[in-house]
Amino acid sequence: MSSTDTGDVPPHRYTATLAGQIERRWQRRWAEQGTFYAPNPVGSLAPADGTVPDDKFYVLDMFPYPSGTGLHVGHPLGYIGTDVFARYHRMTGRNVLHTMGFDAFGLPAELYAAQTGTHPRTTTEANIDRYLVQIRRLGLGHDERRRIATTDVDYYRWTQWIFLKIYRSWYDTEARRARPISELEAEYAAGIRPTPDGRTWARLTPDEQRKIIDSQRLVYLSEAPVNWCPGLGTVLANEEVTAEGRSDRGNLPVFRRNLRQWMMRITAYADRLLDDLDRLDWPEKVKTMQRNWIGRSHGARIRFPVGSSSSITNPRVGDTQTFGDRGTPPDIEVFTTRPDTVFGATYLVLAPEHPMISEITAPQWPAEVDSRWTAGAATPADAIAQYRRAAAQRSELERQESRDKTGVFTGTCAINPATGRQIPIFIADYVLMGYGTGAIMAVPGQDQRDWDFAEAFGLPIVRTVAPPEGFDGQAYTGEGPAINSSFLDGLGVDEAKKAITDWLEANGAGEGTVQYKLRDWLFARQRYWGEPFPIVYDQAGRPYPLPESMLPVELPDVADYSPTTFDPDDADSEPSPPLAKATDWINVELDLGDGLKTYRRDANVMPQWAGSCWYQLRYLDPYNSEAFCDPINERYWMGPRPVLHGPDDPGGVDLYVGGVEHAVLHLLYARFWHKVLYDLGYVSSEEPYRRLYNQGYIQAYAYTDARGVYVPAEEVVEEPDGRYTWRGQQVNREYGKMGKSLRNSVSPDEMSDTYGADTLRVYEMSMGPLDVSRPWATKDVVGAHRFLQRLWRNLVDENTGELRVVDTELDPNVPSDLETLRALHRAIGGVRDDYASLRLNTAIAKLIELNNYITKTYGSSRGTPRSVAEPLVLLLAPVAPHLAEELWSRLGHDRSLAHGPIPEADERYLIEDTLEYPIQINGKVRTRMTVPTSASPDEVRAAALAQARSATLIADKEPRKVIVVPGRLVNVVV
RNA sequence: GCCGGCGUAGCCCAACGGCAGAGGCACGGGCCUUAGGAGCCCGCCAGUGUGGGUUCGAAUCCCACCGCCGGCACCA
Secondary structure (H helix, E strand, O other): OHHHOOOOOOOOOOOHHHHHHHHHHHHHHHHHHHHOOOOOOOOOEEEEOOOOOEEEEEEEEOOOOOOOOOOOOOOOHHHHHHHHHHOOOOOHOOOOEEOOEEOOHHHHHHHHHHHHOOOOHHHHHHHHHHHHHHHHOOOOOOHHOOEEEEEOOOHHHHHHHHHHHHHHHHEEEEEEEEHHHHHHHHHOOOOOOOOOOOOHHHHOOOOHHHHHHHEEEEEEOOOOEEEOOOOOOOOOHHEEEEOHHHHHOOOOOOOOEEEEEEEEEEHHHHHHHHHHHHHHHHHHHHHHHHHHHOOOEEEEEEEEOOOOOEEEEEOOOOOOOOOHHHHOOOEEEEOOOOOOHHHHOOOEEEEOOOOOOHHOOOOOOOOOOOOOHHHOOOHHHHHHHHHHHHHHHOOOHHHHHHHOOOOOEEEEEEEEEOOOOEEEEEOOOOOOOOOOOEEEEEOOOOOHHHHHHHHHHOOOOOOEOOOOOOOOOOOOOOOOOOOHHHHOOOOOOOHHHHHHHHHHHHHHOOHHHEEEEEEEEEEEEEOOOOOOOOEEOOOOOOOOEHHHHHOOOOOOOOOOOOOOOOOOOOOOOOOOHHHHHHHHEEEEEEOOOOOOOEEEEEEEOOOOHHHHHHHHHHHHOOOOOOOOOOOOHHHHHHOOHHHHHOOOOOOEEEEOOOOHHHOOHHHHHHHHHHHHHHOOOOOOOOOOEEEEEEEEOOOEEEEEOOOEEEEEEHHEEEOOOOOOEEEEEEEEEEEOOOHHHHHOOHHHHHHHHHOOHHHHHHHHOOOOOOOEEOEEEHHHHHHHHHHHHHHHHHOOOOOOEEOOOEOOOOOOOOOOOOOOOOOOOOHHHHHHHHHHHHHHHHHHHHHHHHHHHHHHHHHHHHOOHHHHHHHHHHHHHOOOHHHHHHHHHHHOOOOOOOOOOOOOHHHOOOOEEEEEEEEEOEEEEEEEEEEHHHHHHHHHHHHHHHHHHOOOOOOOOOOOEEEEOOOEEEEOOO
16 A cells, blocks of 8 residues: 555545556466567477568667666666567567566676575576566566576576587688688698698697697687786686776776686677678767777888997997897887888887897997986896886876876887888887787877877987978877978878888888787686586696587586685786686596596686677577577578668667667677677677667766765755755765665665556656656656546546546547547657657657647546547557556457557648748747648748738838748748 | 767756747646645746857757766877
8 A cells, every 4th residue: 555545535546556456467467368479480489370470570678687686766767668669569560579588697696605605596596586576567578488597507508509619610811700610620631721830731740730720719728918806816808997907896906917718809800890880770979989999990010120229319330239149139010000100210119018128128228328218227127127117016097197208218229111220219108018019119290199208208309291380289190291201201191101001011121900909808707606618628738628418517516606816906816716626526527539538627607798698699599409599580580681771781689778888898799709600600690789779877866964974865855045954964965876875776666666667667768868867856756647647537437437438439520529630640640750769758748748638628528539548548558558458458458459459640630721820020930820731832921921011010012031931930031 | 188978947858940848847826625635727937058150040050168977098
């Protein structure tokens, strides 16, 4: 019993209690009748006669993590939006697939397990149940048969299966697609593809063959530097590390460490992931974020031969401190996007971690070395060691706070291949090892960072692009003719780039290249609650993929769920995953084709992103035990539809709704997996998500007292002077997220208790456009409730419960009936348009408008005409489905309205007989007139002038100009 | 610092370059009521962040600035 029901209300009023009864009744009926079951073309979800409508629609919400804390009203915003959209399309007769499962692996359940000893599965399943209770109460039309969780053994079996497919593939750069590794082996064996050293395949030892193959797999073991987070006890992907160099979960320090880890070769797909963005109907913002993350830049690699050490101010060729005693001087390779400026490269800079530093460091400082270059050290080696130590101690944050350029001279020079001049080599932390080659040619004339460094270290600055007249800046990065650049002089930037690249290639000094910021995906985590790797190692530590017949590899029970975590600042600690402690599971006897042998299982688990890379495919065929998804079902729901979406249509789900926070991580990984599956022929779509829509967030005010402690937001009052107080004390208002800890959380359950789920749905959808964030206002919810209550009252007598509907037909020849028909058909057209283009807020406004018209016109009469009541109920159904079903049923229909009908607007009633034109004089509305709709522009013009004259707005002479906008207005210019 | 988005009534939001208002909240008045109300009816409120420009006409298009939000940030 809720507060709306206190007092003397009519027995059949639409109150929260009645809404609750109606909602429970219809939710039960939908479940019993399988109302939202969407048939598949084939398999266990196919109808008996095997026919499905060709017109299908696949609506998808981003995979939720079943949090233990319960939902607040912000969570279901997108779910309600997709449900309204899905219900609208279902009513138009489409086969609509809409369901929701759970991305249920992850840290919270594991941390809880570590604290309490409760198995993560127990926690996870309890959380899923709780989540389902909450979302089912909202009346979301999900196909319940298709619910899955990534933690289901039957699901992660297929996650492991896909992993193995990726593992057993390589990227053929010629064909620009992934191919099975067996084809690579066959090409080597047949001699079509030469081996690296030219020997025939058969002459190589098995280990040599294996090394060549393994180095080309899309999944590989790498010794490269990884992001090690001691506080979490695990390594992290680049995408999971913030710009400040901390973990995005927990904000703990992350260190670069060389560790042997599984990587996925997402970089092989960099070009396609980038180029195919153009084929997607996604928000530009998200596309831009992915483009930036992939970070493709065209440029050149240029090799600078290391020459003698020397003072740049006093070069002495043949100096004794050369490489003569240490063998051939190596080349330093740099990456640049501006090879055209190479004549202005006056020094080189290596990242402090660059592997060649020790090799090239000179034993002594050259004579007359600039004191700014040595950092006061006795030798270059000392200076470098000192600099590296300092650099390692500075946090990423500190490095970013001060952009002052620091660095030290290596004592060695290189030769600019373009000018032939010697230029000094520095190390400096403004050059990053992780990008390009970890070395740059510094061109202060055209790069501000290099300019700053050159000024700090007294290095020469040579402009090689002429700045425009009057340019008073420092480095000039714009367009202009080349200068001081020998044969490039006079060329524009693009021409010069091309010319110098040709020259570099001809002279063996470099070549044009493409560079990406995207790194391969670190795919292993040293955690418990994730998918185990279907990989074992032999005694020699060589990895073997398990055959598909040995899947799934199930997670073992362990005594202790947590990885060994460390002092968050202990950079030298080593990962120790929890599965390594499950010795019975880790050590296994298997026959992998050459007899029973002992192997060790891989103790890592997959990152949480793995499960969400392909869930949209499993929804399509959740019970299939032969394949992750039948290709026929995939083609039906997700295949390209060029007739509908154009010749470049990559396919994918028809609408994918979620927050913008997954712009890079999940959306990039899922696209990558999908493309691999496409290349290998398992799916017909080239992209998983054809259209993406970012919903906004529901935000909320939070209040803190003088101590900074949050106080319950619902108890805060606004004073007449604009201050906010809580129990008499002034509090400070802040605006942001809704959350339990901020004490401003409102749950969907309490809203359903107070008003009903339909009211909550209508309110959330009417607050504003779906993609805009907006503040929650509990006090506004009543408006949505009043609307439903009025609508109910227009159809049902509140005192008797009898239907208040009359069956007399509306007569277009009766003016009042005609007015009703016009109001109705205007609403039908407008509401349908709005639903179809996801303008749910204006759709609701138009429904309210129609309902207000009905209230005014029929509120005190015998009843509402059926021919108005029925379309109103049908149009309401997507947003307030329970109420609409109840009314539809009371109107005498025994079938659910979930599959239609949907009212059609009749053109006849969208045209008026007469139109009112505003008449503007010089752009300002001065008067109005009414003319027949059929009036020609000339007649409208004449009528307007007559009207303006009679109102003495204009004189008798002809105005300068008269603009007639048919159907809109007339503007008279005098 | 760079890039993007957004500024309309006290609040949330509408408005193909064409009458600034569809809808809701709040507020005021009235009705119903012993009373209260989240019931019913009626009403009030801005000229669109600021300054320019284009146009017969600008919330809408262009430029600059201000404010808020988001993304990126030594990526060579």
